Amino acid sequence: MNSKWYLGFMVLLVAVGIIAQFYFSFASIIVLVLVLCLSFGNEIYRRKGKLDKNQEAVDLLKRKDLRLTEEWKQITNSNENMAYIYQVFSSTIKSFQNSIKEIKRLANVVNETASESSEISKSMTAVNLAVSQGAQEQASDAENSSRTTSDLSDQVEQMLIAIDNMDQEIKSLQSLKEQGNVKLSNTIDSSNVTKEELTHVIQQVEKLKASVNEINRTIGVINDIAGQTNLLSLNASIEAARAGESGKGFAVVSNEIRKLSDQSFSSVEEIEKIIADVNKEFSLVVDSIQVTYEKFEVQQETIEQVNTSFDQIDSTIYSLSSRQGEIRKQMGALDRSRASIMHAITNIAAVAQETAASTEEAASLSMQQEQSNQALFDLSNTLEDVVAKVGETVDNYQVDQENQRTKKMGFVSNLHKEHPFTKEMVSNARKMAQKYGYEFVDKHINNNQVKEQIEAIEHLVKEGIDYLILIPADIDKLAPIVNELAEKQIQTICIDSDIPNCKRVSYIGTDNYEAGKNIGELILKTVQGRGKVLVSATNIEAHNLSQRFKGLQEVLKGNGEKEIVAVQSGINDYHDRLKDIEKAYNKHNDINIMVGLDGDFGNVISNHKFPKEQEITFIGFDNNPDNIVHLNDGLLEAVVAQRQMLFGEMAVKQFSRKDAGKQIKESELLNTYVINQSNAKVLAKA
Incomplete structure (x- = not known):
């Protein structure tokens, strides 16, 4: 009760007392006075209690x-x-x-x-x-x-x-x-x-x-x-x-x-x-x-x-x-x-x-x-x-x-931890995740085995991730895994290689078909005269590599002087892959162009022992430190480079936009560019 109400109540009691003098006995007046005293005393006690509680509050605030x-x-x-x-x-x-x-x-x-x-x-x-x-x-x-x-x-x-x-x-x-x-x-x-x-x-x-x-x-x-x-x-x-x-x-x-x-x-x-x-x-x-x-x-x-x-x-x-x-x-x-x-x-x-x-x-x-x-x-x-x-x-x-709770973001690669293709990509993704306030955890596998990759994803799910950035090792086997994650409210963005028929929220990578066409155009510009081509890849059946191969075929099929005579695929170990390439070369010893569709090719052929009298032009793929070294050493004539170092941080930005309630693109495809022995020196200095 505030002071205005209290004052009005007291005035009302006084008025009632005056009226009672005319209509009631003295005893009634005594009772009325007692009631007024009791009411007044109670209000004083109540106000004193309020003052005590207020003082306690002030003391707590002071502390x-x-x-x-x-x-x-x-x-x-x-x-x-x-x-x-x-x-x-x-x-x-x-x-x-x-x-x-x-x-x-x-x-x-x-x-x-x-x-x-x-x-x-x-x-x-x-x-x-x-x-x-x-x-x-x-x-x-x-x-x-x-x-x-x-x-x-x-x-x-x-x-x-x-x-x-x-x-x-x-x-x-x-x-x-x-x-x-x-x-x-x-x-x-x-x-x-x-x-x-x-x-x-x-x-x-x-x-x-x-x-x-x-x-x-x-x-x-x-x-x-x-x-x-x-x-x-x-x-x-x-x-x-x-x-x-x-x-x-x-x-x-x-x-x-x-x-x-x-x-x-x-x-x-x-x-x-x-x-x-x-x-x-x-x-x-x-x-x-x-x-x-x-x-x-x-x-x-x-x-x-x-x-x-x-x-x-x-x-x-x-x-x-x-x-x-x-x-x-x-x-x-x-x-x-x-x-x-x-x-x-x-x-x-x-x-x-x-x-x-x-x-x-x-x-x-x-x-x-x-x-x-x-x-x-x-x-x-x-x-x-x-x-x-x-x-x-x-x-x-x-x-x-x-x-x-800080949201956690998982990154699962299809390569080993220090692989030059993913090393800078993961580092950039981690820095971007920290900037946006996400916890970032990355997992890597050793032999590009889908079983090992699935186990890494399951381990991250147990740790409690909210988002997954994935470089898939196998499209068919990982599609149901991505769908299961979606049911658990764990969103997935695929990078480098896509899983189109699943519930992933976005794909970030390279336009691999155009990249293959760029490789073909590079062959036509670099190698004069007739050419017998050997194509090498870790797995030509993988979606990204198969698209590059199709683009390469599209360019060369219209040129009578250049033809693909051998395809080497399916081996990850550098030594075994080189032996397989040499075997294909011995079968077609008129090969004078060798093309790699993945970033490992330069390291694979760095120890080759092809006949010195046979001039072979080597063309690689990806801008990684090893390939820049091979370009400056004269081993590689040129490489078609993708912008893979951006894939991870772009995925982090996509998740951040989704958290902010903004619309994100279903896919973002980046273009490729050519690095040759001339401009590789600039990149090496940079």
């Missing part, structure tokens, strides 16, 4: 004791207003203490995040400055290339002028060749006439020589006749001597005949001498003509060879003229290409300058971000100090604490 002790129970039971005040004040203190704890935790997270962001900003600044420097160097190189291309253009123009001059020289040579052909043809015709005349002379000399031989034979006959005449004269002289005087006339005749015979002998000797001289001269003439004829034949053969050479020169000139036309066409194409190159280099230089400016701006923004992060870090420290001071006051109050 900062807000626990629901027996004292507070009596106080709150005796006074509804005090009960209300106690309830509101104690709940406010509890809420304030919990808020202080959460603010402290968030301030620590902000500090850590600001520190991480500051480090990232520093790295981004360094990278941007490096990119800017590279862009400026690229612009400078582009300008140098432009000048070189311009010089090349001048040389091309000079070459075109030289080709024109060559064309004129070729035409002059063709004219001279034609004149030479006419003169040579005339010489050949004249030589043929001379040859015919010389042949006729030889024939006439041979005939003359034959006539001389006939004269020799005639002289022989004359000589024989002279001999016979001489013998006849001798016989006539003998017979004339026998006849005596009657034979003197006959003796004179015989004597004259003998003289004639002697003259004939003498003439024959002279003729024989002359004929001998003539024969000797004939022989010399014939020999000279024969030598001349032989030389003439050699000369004619030489003329014919010269004629053949002229024909070859004619053919060569024609071919040279045709090729000169082709050269002109090629030089024209080269000139057009030069113009395109000049345009492209100009664009490259412009883009490089823009890139340099952009990266410089990005570097400035990174520096600004770093300053903002530092300011955020300082503000966070200031907030921590303020919260600490407020907390010192609030924490002094003793209240009945309610146990708040």
Whole structure:
């Protein structure tokens, strides 16, 4: 009862007493006074009790004791207003203490995040400055290339002028060749006439020589006749001597005949001498003509060879003229290409300058971000100090604490704990879970065995997890496990490999089909000419690896020069897997391209013993530290990299969004990118 009601009640009693004086006896008045005294005394006692309880409450507040002790129970039971005040004040203190704890935790997270962001900003600044420097160097190189291309253009123009001059020289040579052909043809015709005349002379000399031989034979006959005449004269002289005087006339005749015979002998000797001289001269003439004829034949053969050479020169000139036309066409194409190159280099230089400016701006923004992060870090420290001071006051109050359960998040991998594919992924997921206030537990298996993975999940369920991040080892066997977890209100997000036909809430991974196509495109760009391809994977039947294989097949099936001749799969042990690859290679020893669809491939083939004379191009998968080493060592030509280090932290964010009542995506697929031996050096430095 408050004071106003009490005062009104007393006024009412006085009025009743006055009225009673007129209508009741003295005894009644005595009774009325007693009642009034008793009422007044009771109110005084009650007020004194209230004052005592209020003092007790004040004493408890001074001791900062807000626990629901027996004292507070009596106080709150005796006074509804005090009960209300106690309830509101104690709940406010509890809420304030919990808020202080959460603010402290968030301030620590902000500090850590600001520190991480500051480090990232520093790295981004360094990278941007490096990119800017590279862009400026690229612009400078582009300008140098432009000048070189311009010089090349001048040389091309000079070459075109030289080709024109060559064309004129070729035409002059063709004219001279034609004149030479006419003169040579005339010489050949004249030589043929001379040859015919010389042949006729030889024939006439041979005939003359034959006539001389006939004269020799005639002289022989004359000589024989002279001999016979001489013998006849001798016989006539003998017979004339026998006849005596009657034979003197006959003796004179015989004597004259003998003289004639002697003259004939003498003439024959002279003729024989002359004929001998003539024969000797004939022989010399014939020999000279024969030598001349032989030389003439050699000369004619030489003329014919010269004629053949002229024909070859004619053919060569024609071919040279045709090729000169082709050269002109090629030089024209080269000139057009030069113009395109000049345009492209100009664009490259412009883009490089823009890139340099952009990266410089990005570097400035990174520096600004770093300053903002530092300011955020300082503000966070200031907030921590303020919260600490407020907390010192609030924490002094003793209240009945309610146990708040921290939600637990489990991560089950399909690889061993230190595997390079999952090591950074798990670390990032753990950091993100701590930032969002989740307890994080990770489990790993040794041999990619689904049985071991199921046992790890069951162990986490017994520990009391609320969420599960899973890299499934077997889709079919793990689908019912995920469904059972959903019935127990344990939500699952699959990463890297999906279990599509189950009650998982989301899938985060790589667009593996596109990743396979990227591998195929990388093969076409990297390996020139024909190629025989071996594909290796831990398990080609796994959903993610099978999708990569399909994408790879899609690209290569349309290219006749590259074909897959062997597929190696189903082995996890590095040594055994390498032996299986070598076995496939020995069966198809014309293989010159080997492709891995998983992150282990680089480590597997690092100890290969393929023939050195057989050049093999190795292409890997995944951006992990080991593959970067293999790229820098020259073992791997390139790798197609996915962004697996983001999978775990993205899953944590998805669960946090779901806790906040926000909608999450059923799947998030990240793209892949290529790391080659050139940009691997940058990653190694980073």
